Amino acid sequence: MLTKRIIPCLDVKDGKVVKGIHFENLREAGEVVTYAKYYSDEGADELVFLDISATLEKRKTVKHLVKSVASNISIPFTVGGGIKNISDIQILLENGADKVSINTQAVKKPRLIHDCAKRFGSQCIVVAIDAKKKENNKWEVYIESGKSPTGMDVLEWAKKVEDLGAGEILLTSIDADGTLAGYDIDLMKKVTERVKIPVIASGGAGSLQHIYDVLAYGNASAVLCATILHFKQITIRQIKQFLFDKKIPVRII
Amino acid sequence: MVGIIHYGAGNIFSVLTTVERYGEKVTIISKPGLLKKVDRIILPGVGSFDPGMKFLIDTGLYEEIKDEIKKGKMFLGICLGMQMLFESSEEGKQKGLECIEGKVQRFPNQHGLPVPHMGWNSVNITGNSEIFNNIPDGSFFYFAHSFYPVVKNKKMVIGQTEYGIKFASCVQKDNIIGVQFHPEKSGKYGLLFIQNYLKL
Numbered sequence: 001m002l003t004k005r006i007i008p009c010l011d012v013k014d015g016k017v018v019k020g021i022h023f024e025n026l027r028e029a030g031e032v033v034t035y036a037k038y039y040s041d042e043g044a045d046e047l048v049f050l051d052i053s054a055t056l057e058k059r060k061t062v063k064h065l066v067k068s069v070a071s072n073i074s075i076p077f078t079v080g081g082g083i084k085n086i087s088d089i090q091i092l093l094e095n096g097a098d099k100v101s102i103n104t105q106a107v108k109k110p111r112l113i114h115d116c117a118k119r120f121g122s123q124c125i126v127v128a129i130d131a132k133k134k135e136n137n138k139w140e141v142y143i144e145s146g147k148s149p150t151g152m153d154v155l156e157w158a159k160k161v162e163d164l165g166a167g168e169i170l171l172t173s174i175d176a177d178g179t180l181a182g183y184d185i186d187l188m189k190k191v192t193e194r195v196k197i198p199v200i201a202s203g204g205a206g207s208l209q210h211i212y213d214v215l216a217y218g219n220a221s222a223v224l225c226a227t228i229l230h231f232k233q234i235t236i237r238q239i240k241q242f243l244f245d246k247k248i249p250v251r252i253i
Numbered sequence: 254m255v256g257i258i259h260y261g262a263g264n265i266f267s268v269l270t271t272v273e274r275y276g277e278k279v280t281i282i283s284k285p286g287l288l289k290k291v292d293r294i295i296l297p298g299v300g301s302f303d304p305g306m307k308f309l310i311d312t313g314l315y316e317e318i319k320d321e322i323k324k325g326k327m328f329l330g331i332c333l334g335m336q337m338l339f340e341s342s343e344e345g346k347q348k349g350l351e352c353i354e355g356k357v358q359r360f361p362n363q364h365g366l367p368v369p370h371m372g373w374n375s376v377n378i379t380g381n382s383e384i385f386n387n388i389p390d391g392s393f394f395y396f397a398h399s400f401y402p403v404v405k406n407k408k409m410v411i412g413q414t415e416y417g418i419k420f421a422s423c424v425q426k427d428n429i430i431g432v433q434f435h436p437e438k439s440g441k442y443g444l445l446f447i448q449n450y451l452k453l
Contacts, residue, residue: 001415002370002373002374045372074437074439075438075440094266096270098264122369123369123371124264124299124397168371196362197368197369198367221367221372253440
Protein backbone atom coordinates (compact mmCIF):
# COMPACT_ATOMS: atom_id res chain seq x y z
CA MET A 1 0.00 0.00 0.00
CA LEU A 2 1.24 3.46 -0.89
CA THR A 3 2.19 5.35 2.25
CA LYS A 4 1.56 8.99 3.10
CA ARG A 5 4.74 11.01 2.98
CA ILE A 6 6.21 13.30 5.61
CA ILE A 7 8.43 15.89 3.98
CA PRO A 8 10.56 18.32 6.00
CA CYS A 9 11.19 21.66 4.30
CA LEU A 10 14.43 23.49 4.86
CA ASP A 11 15.18 27.08 3.93
CA VAL A 12 18.63 27.47 2.47
CA LYS A 13 20.62 30.62 1.88
CA ASP A 14 24.01 30.73 0.21
CA GLY A 15 24.36 26.97 0.57
CA LYS A 16 23.54 26.90 4.31
CA VAL A 17 20.39 25.94 6.15
CA VAL A 18 18.94 29.07 7.74
CA LYS A 19 15.70 27.59 8.98
CA GLY A 20 15.87 24.08 10.31
CA ILE A 21 15.62 22.38 13.64
CA HIS A 22 17.93 23.60 16.33
CA PHE A 23 20.78 21.21 17.01
CA GLU A 24 22.04 21.35 20.58
CA ASN A 25 25.17 19.37 20.10
CA LEU A 26 26.26 20.08 16.58
CA ARG A 27 28.80 22.76 15.94
CA GLU A 28 28.31 23.00 12.25
CA ALA A 29 24.57 23.62 12.41
CA GLY A 30 23.65 25.06 9.08
CA GLU A 31 25.45 22.49 7.00
CA VAL A 32 23.00 21.18 4.50
CA VAL A 33 24.27 17.60 4.47
CA THR A 34 24.07 17.33 8.26
CA TYR A 35 20.40 18.29 8.12
CA ALA A 36 19.67 16.08 5.16
CA LYS A 37 21.20 13.06 6.91
CA TYR A 38 19.48 13.83 10.19
CA TYR A 39 16.02 13.99 8.62
CA SER A 40 16.67 11.00 6.41
CA ASP A 41 17.71 8.91 9.45
CA GLU A 42 14.62 10.15 11.32
CA GLY A 43 12.42 8.63 8.63
CA ALA A 44 11.69 11.58 6.33
CA ASP A 45 10.23 10.24 3.09
CA GLU A 46 11.57 13.09 1.00
CA LEU A 47 13.17 16.47 1.55
CA VAL A 48 12.48 19.91 0.13
CA PHE A 49 15.15 22.61 -0.04
CA LEU A 50 13.91 26.08 -0.62
CA ASP A 51 16.69 28.31 -1.83
CA ILE A 52 16.06 31.83 -0.63
CA SER A 53 19.36 33.37 -1.63
CA ALA A 54 19.55 35.75 -4.53
CA THR A 55 23.22 36.40 -5.04
CA LEU A 56 25.13 36.29 -8.29
CA GLU A 57 26.98 33.24 -7.09
CA LYS A 58 23.70 31.48 -6.54
CA ARG A 59 23.95 28.93 -9.29
CA LYS A 60 27.33 27.75 -8.11
CA THR A 61 26.32 27.32 -4.46
CA VAL A 62 23.06 25.59 -5.34
CA LYS A 63 24.86 23.21 -7.66
CA HIS A 64 27.34 22.36 -4.94
CA LEU A 65 24.53 21.93 -2.41
CA VAL A 66 22.55 19.61 -4.64
CA LYS A 67 25.59 17.50 -5.40
CA SER A 68 26.61 17.05 -1.80
CA VAL A 69 23.07 16.16 -0.70
CA ALA A 70 22.70 13.64 -3.54
CA SER A 71 26.02 12.01 -2.68
CA ASN A 72 25.11 11.57 0.96
CA ILE A 73 21.47 10.56 1.19
CA SER A 74 19.40 7.99 -0.67
CA ILE A 75 15.90 9.43 -0.44
CA PRO A 76 14.37 11.77 -3.01
CA PHE A 77 14.67 15.53 -2.69
CA THR A 78 13.18 18.58 -4.35
CA VAL A 79 14.81 21.95 -4.88
CA GLY A 80 12.82 25.13 -5.30
CA GLY A 81 13.27 28.87 -5.31
CA GLY A 82 14.01 31.32 -8.09
CA ILE A 83 13.83 28.83 -10.96
CA LYS A 84 13.48 30.78 -14.20
CA ASN A 85 14.02 28.48 -17.15
CA ILE A 86 14.71 25.03 -18.49
CA SER A 87 18.47 25.35 -18.06
CA ASP A 88 18.08 26.17 -14.32
CA ILE A 89 16.11 22.95 -14.04
CA GLN A 90 18.58 20.93 -16.05
CA ILE A 91 21.45 22.00 -13.80
CA LEU A 92 19.54 20.93 -10.68
CA LEU A 93 18.50 17.56 -12.10
CA GLU A 94 21.89 16.76 -13.56
CA ASN A 95 23.53 17.37 -10.23
CA GLY A 96 21.26 14.99 -8.35
CA ALA A 97 17.97 16.71 -7.53
CA ASP A 98 14.99 14.43 -8.15
CA LYS A 99 12.39 17.13 -8.54
CA VAL A 100 12.18 20.87 -8.92
CA SER A 101 9.48 23.09 -7.54
CA ILE A 102 8.31 26.03 -9.64
CA ASN A 103 5.98 28.74 -8.39
CA THR A 104 6.16 32.32 -9.69
CA GLN A 105 7.69 31.41 -13.03
CA ALA A 106 5.01 28.77 -13.66
CA VAL A 107 2.38 31.51 -13.44
CA LYS A 108 4.35 33.94 -15.59
CA LYS A 109 5.29 31.35 -18.19
CA PRO A 110 3.02 28.29 -17.96
CA ARG A 111 4.67 26.73 -21.00
CA LEU A 112 7.71 26.05 -18.83
CA ILE A 113 5.71 23.31 -17.07
CA HIS A 114 4.86 21.67 -20.37
CA ASP A 115 8.37 21.92 -21.80
CA CYS A 116 9.97 20.51 -18.67
CA ALA A 117 7.50 17.68 -18.29
CA LYS A 118 8.13 16.68 -21.87
CA ARG A 119 11.87 16.83 -21.54
CA PHE A 120 12.47 15.49 -18.04
CA GLY A 121 9.21 13.67 -17.28
CA SER A 122 6.24 14.78 -15.18
CA GLN A 123 7.53 13.02 -12.09
CA CYS A 124 10.16 15.71 -11.50
CA ILE A 125 7.97 18.78 -11.94
CA VAL A 126 6.30 20.06 -8.79
CA VAL A 127 4.21 23.17 -9.14
CA ALA A 128 3.92 25.13 -5.90
CA ILE A 129 0.69 27.06 -5.47
CA ASP A 130 0.30 29.69 -2.76
CA ALA A 131 -3.39 30.14 -2.01
CA LYS A 132 -5.13 32.96 -0.19
CA LYS A 133 -8.75 32.66 0.83
CA LYS A 134 -11.33 35.04 -0.62
CA GLU A 135 -15.05 35.24 0.04
CA ASN A 136 -17.51 32.65 -1.30
CA ASN A 137 -15.23 29.70 -0.56
CA LYS A 138 -12.76 30.66 -3.28
CA TRP A 139 -9.02 30.99 -3.19
CA GLU A 140 -6.68 33.23 -5.18
CA VAL A 141 -3.21 32.32 -6.46
CA TYR A 142 -0.42 34.51 -5.08
CA ILE A 143 3.14 34.68 -6.39
CA GLU A 144 6.48 36.22 -5.42
CA SER A 145 6.61 34.58 -1.97
CA GLY A 146 2.96 35.31 -1.34
CA LYS A 147 3.29 39.03 -1.96
CA SER A 148 1.57 39.47 -5.32
CA PRO A 149 -2.03 38.54 -6.09
CA THR A 150 -2.64 37.20 -9.60
CA GLY A 151 -6.42 37.29 -9.87
CA MET A 152 -6.29 33.59 -10.73
CA ASP A 153 -8.55 31.03 -9.09
CA VAL A 154 -6.64 28.26 -7.29
CA LEU A 155 -8.87 25.41 -8.49
CA GLU A 156 -8.65 26.55 -12.12
CA TRP A 157 -4.89 26.96 -11.89
CA ALA A 158 -4.45 23.55 -10.22
CA LYS A 159 -6.34 21.90 -13.07
CA LYS A 160 -4.31 23.82 -15.62
CA VAL A 161 -0.93 22.82 -14.17
CA GLU A 162 -2.08 19.20 -14.19
CA ASP A 163 -3.05 19.49 -17.86
CA LEU A 164 0.31 21.09 -18.64
CA GLY A 165 2.09 18.06 -17.22
CA ALA A 166 2.96 18.82 -13.59
CA GLY A 167 3.54 15.62 -11.61
CA GLU A 168 2.57 17.03 -8.23
CA ILE A 169 1.16 20.12 -6.59
CA LEU A 170 2.62 21.63 -3.44
CA LEU A 171 -0.30 23.56 -2.00
CA THR A 172 0.32 26.19 0.64
CA SER A 173 -2.38 28.10 2.45
CA ILE A 174 -0.98 31.60 2.97
CA ASP A 175 -3.61 32.25 5.65
CA ALA A 176 -2.62 29.19 7.68
CA ASP A 177 1.13 29.27 7.09
CA GLY A 178 3.13 29.74 10.27
CA THR A 179 0.01 29.97 12.48
CA LEU A 180 0.29 26.43 13.92
CA ALA A 181 -3.53 26.46 13.86
CA GLY A 182 -4.02 23.62 11.38
CA TYR A 183 -4.15 23.14 7.63
CA ASP A 184 -6.89 24.60 5.44
CA ILE A 185 -8.75 21.29 5.00
CA ASP A 186 -11.44 22.79 2.73
CA LEU A 187 -8.83 24.07 0.32
CA MET A 188 -7.08 20.68 0.26
CA LYS A 189 -10.33 18.83 -0.32
CA LYS A 190 -11.39 21.09 -3.16
CA VAL A 191 -8.06 20.80 -4.94
CA THR A 192 -7.73 17.01 -4.49
CA GLU A 193 -11.25 16.60 -5.85
CA ARG A 194 -10.30 18.65 -8.90
CA VAL A 195 -7.00 17.03 -9.90
CA LYS A 196 -5.71 13.47 -10.18
CA ILE A 197 -2.05 14.22 -9.46
CA PRO A 198 -0.80 13.96 -5.85
CA VAL A 199 -1.14 17.06 -3.70
CA ILE A 200 1.24 17.93 -0.87
CA ALA A 201 -0.31 19.97 1.94
CA SER A 202 1.64 22.84 3.41
CA GLY A 203 1.01 25.59 5.92
CA GLY A 204 -0.49 25.48 9.37
CA ALA A 205 0.63 22.26 11.05
CA GLY A 206 0.79 22.84 14.80
CA SER A 207 -0.06 19.42 16.18
CA LEU A 208 -0.05 15.74 15.32
CA GLN A 209 -3.83 15.86 14.99
CA HIS A 210 -3.55 18.59 12.31
CA ILE A 211 -1.34 16.33 10.23
CA TYR A 212 -3.74 13.44 10.64
CA ASP A 213 -6.70 15.62 9.67
CA VAL A 214 -5.24 16.88 6.39
CA LEU A 215 -4.22 13.36 5.35
CA ALA A 216 -7.46 11.68 6.41
CA TYR A 217 -10.02 14.37 5.51
CA GLY A 218 -8.17 16.59 3.01
CA ASN A 219 -6.94 13.60 0.94
CA ALA A 220 -3.40 14.97 0.85
CA SER A 221 -0.78 12.52 -0.43
CA ALA A 222 1.90 14.09 1.70
CA VAL A 223 2.53 16.85 4.22
CA LEU A 224 5.28 19.40 4.12
CA CYS A 225 6.49 20.27 7.62
CA ALA A 226 8.60 23.25 8.48
CA THR A 227 7.74 25.23 11.60
CA ILE A 228 6.36 22.27 13.53
CA LEU A 229 9.64 20.39 13.16
CA HIS A 230 11.88 23.40 13.56
CA PHE A 231 10.33 24.95 16.66
CA LYS A 232 7.79 22.63 18.22
CA GLN A 233 10.15 19.75 18.88
CA ILE A 234 7.89 17.17 17.37
CA THR A 235 9.93 14.57 15.56
CA ILE A 236 9.17 12.71 12.35
CA ARG A 237 9.19 9.47 14.34
CA GLN A 238 6.44 10.84 16.60
CA ILE A 239 4.39 11.97 13.62
CA LYS A 240 4.67 8.56 11.98
CA GLN A 241 3.88 6.62 15.12
CA PHE A 242 0.80 8.80 15.71
CA LEU A 243 -0.42 8.24 12.15
CA PHE A 244 0.38 4.52 12.27
CA ASP A 245 -1.68 4.10 15.43
CA LYS A 246 -4.56 5.81 13.66
CA LYS A 247 -4.31 3.41 10.70
CA ILE A 248 -2.81 5.87 8.23
CA PRO A 249 -0.27 3.98 6.06
CA VAL A 250 3.23 5.28 6.76
CA ARG A 251 6.74 3.98 6.27
CA ILE A 252 8.21 3.24 9.69
CA ILE A 253 11.97 2.77 9.70
CA MET B 254 33.22 -1.59 -14.50
CA VAL B 255 29.58 -0.53 -14.67
CA GLY B 256 28.21 1.27 -17.71
CA ILE B 257 25.39 3.73 -17.02
CA ILE B 258 23.50 4.75 -20.12
CA HIS B 259 22.78 8.47 -20.26
CA TYR B 260 20.11 9.17 -22.85
CA GLY B 261 19.26 12.78 -22.25
CA ALA B 262 18.82 15.22 -19.44
CA GLY B 263 17.83 14.20 -15.94
CA ASN B 264 19.12 12.83 -12.68
CA ILE B 265 21.53 9.98 -13.29
CA PHE B 266 23.88 11.38 -10.67
CA SER B 267 22.17 9.45 -7.86
CA VAL B 268 22.59 6.10 -9.61
CA LEU B 269 26.19 6.96 -10.35
CA THR B 270 27.13 7.90 -6.78
CA THR B 271 25.29 4.87 -5.38
CA VAL B 272 27.29 2.51 -7.60
CA GLU B 273 30.53 4.30 -6.83
CA ARG B 274 29.79 4.01 -3.12
CA TYR B 275 30.44 0.29 -3.44
CA GLY B 276 33.84 0.80 -5.00
CA GLU B 277 32.78 0.14 -8.59
CA LYS B 278 34.18 2.15 -11.47
CA VAL B 279 31.53 3.78 -13.64
CA THR B 280 31.48 4.82 -17.28
CA ILE B 281 28.72 7.10 -18.53
CA ILE B 282 27.67 5.90 -21.95
CA SER B 283 25.92 8.04 -24.57
CA LYS B 284 27.34 6.55 -27.75
CA PRO B 285 28.09 3.09 -29.11
CA GLY B 286 31.41 1.31 -28.76
CA LEU B 287 31.79 1.33 -24.99
CA LEU B 288 29.21 -1.20 -23.86
CA LYS B 289 31.44 -4.13 -24.77
CA LYS B 290 34.04 -2.97 -22.27
CA VAL B 291 31.81 -2.87 -19.19
CA ASP B 292 30.85 -5.83 -16.97
CA ARG B 293 27.32 -4.67 -16.25
CA ILE B 294 24.90 -2.19 -17.69
CA ILE B 295 22.39 0.08 -15.93
CA LEU B 296 19.65 1.88 -17.86
CA PRO B 297 18.30 4.51 -15.44
CA GLY B 298 14.86 6.02 -15.58
CA VAL B 299 14.58 9.63 -16.61
CA GLY B 300 12.32 11.41 -19.07
CA SER B 301 9.63 9.80 -21.19
CA PHE B 302 9.40 6.74 -23.46
CA ASP B 303 9.67 8.15 -26.99
CA PRO B 304 12.61 10.56 -26.52
CA GLY B 305 14.45 7.81 -24.61
CA MET B 306 13.88 5.12 -27.26
CA LYS B 307 14.58 7.56 -30.06
CA PHE B 308 17.92 8.39 -28.47
CA LEU B 309 18.87 4.70 -28.29
CA ILE B 310 17.83 4.07 -31.90
CA ASP B 311 19.43 7.21 -33.34
CA THR B 312 22.75 6.66 -31.60
CA GLY B 313 22.91 2.98 -32.48
CA LEU B 314 22.93 2.00 -28.81
CA TYR B 315 19.68 0.10 -29.39
CA GLU B 316 21.34 -2.78 -31.28
CA GLU B 317 24.40 -2.74 -29.07
CA ILE B 318 22.35 -3.08 -25.87
CA LYS B 319 20.49 -6.04 -27.37
CA ASP B 320 23.74 -7.68 -28.44
CA GLU B 321 25.30 -7.32 -25.00
CA ILE B 322 22.17 -8.67 -23.34
CA LYS B 323 22.20 -11.67 -25.70
CA LYS B 324 25.80 -12.34 -24.73
CA GLY B 325 24.60 -12.66 -21.15
CA LYS B 326 25.83 -9.39 -19.66
CA MET B 327 24.02 -8.36 -16.45
CA PHE B 328 21.52 -5.62 -17.20
CA LEU B 329 19.45 -3.50 -14.81
CA GLY B 330 16.67 -1.22 -16.06
CA ILE B 331 15.27 1.28 -13.55
CA CYS B 332 11.79 2.86 -13.86
CA LEU B 333 11.57 4.08 -17.48
CA GLY B 334 14.68 1.96 -18.06
CA MET B 335 12.61 -1.08 -17.07
CA GLN B 336 9.68 -0.06 -19.26
CA MET B 337 12.00 0.25 -22.26
CA LEU B 338 12.78 -3.47 -21.97
CA PHE B 339 9.27 -4.37 -23.19
CA GLU B 340 7.76 -4.36 -26.67
CA SER B 341 5.81 -1.10 -26.56
CA SER B 342 4.35 1.55 -24.27
CA GLU B 343 1.11 3.50 -24.19
CA GLU B 344 3.27 6.53 -23.42
CA GLY B 345 4.68 6.62 -26.95
CA LYS B 346 4.84 5.29 -30.47
CA GLN B 347 8.42 4.04 -30.60
CA LYS B 348 9.16 0.34 -30.27
CA GLY B 349 10.81 -0.85 -27.08
CA LEU B 350 13.96 -2.95 -26.73
CA GLU B 351 11.75 -6.06 -27.03
CA CYS B 352 13.86 -8.04 -24.58
CA ILE B 353 10.88 -9.11 -22.46
CA GLU B 354 7.43 -9.91 -23.82
CA GLY B 355 4.75 -7.51 -22.67
CA LYS B 356 3.61 -3.93 -22.99
CA VAL B 357 3.56 -0.87 -20.80
CA GLN B 358 0.23 0.67 -19.79
CA ARG B 359 -0.99 3.76 -17.98
CA PHE B 360 -2.56 3.40 -14.54
CA PRO B 361 -6.34 3.48 -14.88
CA ASN B 362 -7.98 6.45 -13.20
CA GLN B 363 -11.11 4.63 -12.08
CA HIS B 364 -9.64 3.59 -8.73
CA GLY B 365 -9.71 7.20 -7.55
CA LEU B 366 -6.01 7.05 -6.74
CA PRO B 367 -3.69 9.87 -7.77
CA VAL B 368 -1.55 9.32 -10.87
CA PRO B 369 1.50 9.42 -10.94
CA HIS B 370 1.95 6.69 -8.34
CA MET B 371 4.37 8.68 -6.25
CA GLY B 372 6.00 7.75 -2.97
CA TRP B 373 6.95 4.74 -0.87
CA ASN B 374 5.13 1.48 -1.48
CA SER B 375 5.84 -2.09 -0.44
CA VAL B 376 7.19 -4.79 -2.70
CA ASN B 377 6.08 -8.38 -2.23
CA ILE B 378 8.77 -10.74 -3.31
CA THR B 379 7.14 -13.34 -5.56
CA GLY B 380 10.16 -15.00 -7.12
CA ASN B 381 13.34 -16.59 -5.99
CA SER B 382 16.19 -14.26 -6.94
CA GLU B 383 19.46 -13.26 -5.31
CA ILE B 384 18.65 -9.65 -6.15
CA PHE B 385 16.44 -9.64 -3.02
CA ASN B 386 19.07 -11.19 -0.73
CA ASN B 387 18.68 -9.88 2.85
CA ILE B 388 15.73 -7.69 1.83
CA PRO B 389 12.60 -8.59 3.83
CA ASP B 390 9.38 -9.31 1.96
CA GLY B 391 7.15 -6.23 1.97
CA SER B 392 9.98 -3.69 2.26
CA PHE B 393 9.27 -0.14 1.11
CA PHE B 394 10.75 1.32 -2.05
CA TYR B 395 10.33 4.71 -3.71
CA PHE B 396 8.14 4.92 -6.83
CA ALA B 397 7.46 7.81 -9.22
CA HIS B 398 5.64 6.69 -12.38
CA SER B 399 2.35 6.76 -14.30
CA PHE B 400 2.95 3.65 -16.42
CA TYR B 401 3.61 0.03 -15.50
CA PRO B 402 4.49 -3.10 -17.47
CA VAL B 403 2.09 -5.94 -18.12
CA VAL B 404 4.39 -8.94 -18.30
CA LYS B 405 3.32 -11.82 -20.54
CA ASN B 406 5.23 -14.55 -18.76
CA LYS B 407 4.20 -14.26 -15.11
CA LYS B 408 7.13 -16.41 -14.03
CA MET B 409 9.39 -13.46 -14.76
CA VAL B 410 7.62 -11.30 -12.17
CA ILE B 411 9.75 -11.50 -9.02
CA GLY B 412 8.31 -8.48 -7.19
CA GLN B 413 4.73 -7.21 -6.99
CA THR B 414 3.23 -3.98 -5.72
CA GLU B 415 -0.35 -2.92 -5.17
CA TYR B 416 -1.73 0.41 -6.31
CA GLY B 417 -5.40 -0.06 -7.13
CA ILE B 418 -4.21 -3.06 -9.11
CA LYS B 419 -1.32 -5.45 -8.54
CA PHE B 420 1.53 -4.73 -10.93
CA ALA B 421 5.00 -6.10 -11.61
CA SER B 422 7.43 -3.89 -9.73
CA CYS B 423 10.39 -6.19 -10.40
CA VAL B 424 11.02 -8.58 -13.29
CA GLN B 425 13.87 -10.89 -14.09
CA LYS B 426 14.64 -12.84 -17.23
CA ASP B 427 18.00 -14.58 -16.83
CA ASN B 428 20.59 -11.76 -16.90
CA ILE B 429 18.00 -9.00 -17.32
CA ILE B 430 16.46 -7.30 -14.28
CA GLY B 431 13.93 -4.50 -14.38
CA VAL B 432 12.58 -2.48 -11.46
CA GLN B 433 9.77 0.01 -11.48
CA PHE B 434 10.94 1.65 -8.24
CA HIS B 435 14.12 3.67 -7.75
CA PRO B 436 16.55 1.61 -5.66
CA GLU B 437 18.99 4.54 -5.62
CA LYS B 438 16.32 6.60 -3.81
CA SER B 439 14.93 3.91 -1.53
CA GLY B 440 17.04 4.24 1.59
CA LYS B 441 18.63 1.21 3.24
CA TYR B 442 16.95 -1.55 1.24
CA GLY B 443 17.43 0.30 -2.01
CA LEU B 444 21.14 0.43 -1.38
CA LEU B 445 21.11 -3.27 -0.54
CA PHE B 446 19.32 -3.96 -3.83
CA ILE B 447 22.04 -2.14 -5.81
CA GLN B 448 24.71 -3.94 -3.79
CA ASN B 449 23.08 -7.28 -4.62
CA TYR B 450 22.98 -6.36 -8.30
CA LEU B 451 26.68 -5.58 -8.28
CA LYS B 452 27.35 -9.08 -6.91
CA LEU B 453 25.27 -10.97 -9.51
